[in-house]
Amino acid sequence: VTAYSPFTEVVLKIIKQIPYGHVMSYGQIALSAGHPRGARQVARLLHSMTQKHDLPWHRVVRKDGQIALSMGQGGSVQKALLLQEGVTFKAEDIVDIQQHRFVL
DNA sequence: CGATTGACTTCTC
């Protein structure tokens, strides 16, 4: 299982711990993993690890609460999954993200 | 092993 760097493992753990109906931003995950500037790695890890691990990648969005992927990619899928979990994209929720808290 | 890339974020002009 441990075939990754500490950062990778921590990120994976954090992503797996995202509660149902909640979302986290890449930056927040990176910050929790100990790399305040490692948001890109979180994104990269998700993209890579999702293929091998069953990560709730759809619960990871931009810090603005916006879906990171374009609708032409998996964006529409992610939106559908989030709506299915009851996640909304209201401005109020976005404010919560910016205040470093979970949404909903 | 060296260079490139990337589901981001933030600062600067």
Next chain:
DNA sequence: CGAGAAGCCAATC
């Protein structure tokens, strides 16, 4: 207010 550049660090080529 909007667009552009820099920074970060691991995975991939």
